[in-house]
Amino acid sequence: MNCIRRFASLDSADRTLLLEAVLLAVAARLSLWMVSFGRALRIVAAIPLPRRRTIPVERAVWAVGAAARIVPSATCLIQAVALRQVLLRSGRSCTLELGVANGARGFEAHAWVELENRPLLSSPDEIERFSRLMTLEGF
DSSP states (O other): OHHHHHHHHSOHHHHHHHHHHHHHHHHHHHHHHHSOHHHHHHHHHTSOOOOOOOOOHHHHHHHHHHHHHHSTTOOHHHHHHHHHHHHHHTTOOOEEEEEEEEETTEEEEEEEEEETTEEESSOHHHHTTOEEEEEEOOO
16 A cells, blocks of 8 residues: 555646556566567567656656566566666667676676666676676667
């Protein structure tokens, strides 16, 4: 019930943004589970949501973070795919970054979004230990 109250207390722009982020995260989660990576990216990009006016980057990050708490198994890759689409729909150009690390924790992979060379969803310190494997600028 508390979640419903919090959702209802948001202004209409934030409610809409959160619903879009949840839809994109669910689509990313399901498509990455069922089809290849490239096809999953095309499916998420093809979801017919209206383009929005530019929104503050912090609100987009907030919406995707909130959606990740709702969508089961919303990994960094799910969040990065969803955030990139939210930003693209608001007219911002960003990249989806994939990196790998092999250290004390063993092999790890991580995904994040960069806007103007600034990482989103992850701190610069967090991604510092990852070697970039791939940068996706358009899909």
